[in-house]
Amino acid sequence: TPPPPGPKRLPLLGNILDMPTEKEWIKFASWGELYGDICSVSVFGAQITILNSAQAAMELLDKKSNISSDRPLLGMGGELVGWKNTLVLAPYGERFRNYRRLAHGLFGSRSTMAGFEPLEEVETHRFLKRLLAQPDKLLDHIRKTAGAIILHISHGYQVKEGADPFVDLADEAMVQFSIATSPGFLVNLVPSLRHIPAWVPGAGFKTTAKAWAATLDQMVEQPYQWVKQQLAAGTAEKSLLRDLLDGKDLTETEEFDVKWIAASLYSGGADTTVAAINAFFKAMVLFPEVQAKAQQEIDSVVGTDRLPGFADKDSLPYTTALALEVLRWHTVAPTGMPHRLTEDHIHNGYMLPKGSLVMTNIWKISHDERLYPDPWAFKPERFMGKETSLDPRDLAFGFGRRICPGRVLADASVWISVVMTLAAFDISKHPDGPLPDMDQAPGLVSHTSAFQCSIKPRSEKALDLIQGDVKM
């Protein structure tokens, strides 16, 4: 049985020379045009199947999730540095199932999630205050707020203003994660290289791996030990870890799982949420008429005497659709996370062998004219009325048994940031800067390209609201 069609393979090398070194989603999309929605390449003898349609992703990753839910073995990021101990790179198996069960208990349903809404409102109000004080540090404030929300939920930890040791540590580890998992390390493509001794010329990656493993260990260990101290002192705030640890006598394996799932939430959730919220600000600069329309809706429903909150959600259909359009317009995870097959599978007459990878071009699907006419325009209307386009939450968070476990929290974080920001501030082109472009940066988690904007309180009343007490 042949593999899915794709660019011609060379003997031994396969398509290694065809593989893009960055922004692979653009090349993947062009292969989709040439070879169809399901195409494939081969890298060092390993097949990668690329899906360029939502239907293909649903057929292979949702319906066949029993055989398409493993992750690739990455010699550097996964094995040597140790990210395979976090959920995102955990191999399909017992530990993976346990992690998913623990995460599901936290965010599994809208009702468990509702418990976090007051916390989201408080942290987002603090975000508005930081924006008011230093509007030119937008990205820092988004990062701090996303980290604050996750660490509060996972560890019951309240971040400090200015530099925070846990947020800084986690962000450092995340930067290392994104480099350590990239194909730039040959050992990620040929995992057996991880066994060569560190003194062999060219094995410098082993020294780097050791240093990065130490950062990861601290990122996991330090906040965990902090929670244990809080528990011992009887001062631990409600959190995932408090619920899982308090009064329990855990085995070593159970303790490992609990500790690493708590850290996994930060690693999966912080940078992704940041990228989405940052893109929202850019969209508001580029599409001022959308901003004005949402502000009008907020003013007429909520008034100008208080900040909006989750209780207003059902009365703000346009602004809610705007938050959805953020997830579609800017693709945070352009090619998702690769899935790995645990069995041979024949799909529409093509062979997808056991151990091969499947990647979904979420960027391409989110901008596919067949699904979203005029795809580069920012149009909340797509998600209003009777015949709406495919909900971007069914794409942006991936598929099958690997679907993002934090998607309900992510959705809530984007929504509350959009609504509270638009109630309080006007976002516009920076007087000294150019109009932002629509580019996005390379990476597994892709940020929108850097841009400047002006962020000003909408009125005296808005200023009072921002400066008012933070209420839980």
Ligand code: HEM
């Ligand atoms: C806008 C924000 C977010 C986006 C776009 C996003 C997107 C994704 C995607 C595409 C995947 C891969 C799914 C697949 O393999 O098919 C994923 C996995 C994951 N996400 Fe998210 N995510 C976001 C926020 C969050 C948040 C807030 C958390 C946690 C609090 C989180 C935790 C995770 C974890 C732990 C995984 C790995 C799951 C696994 O491998 O089983 N994410 N996310």
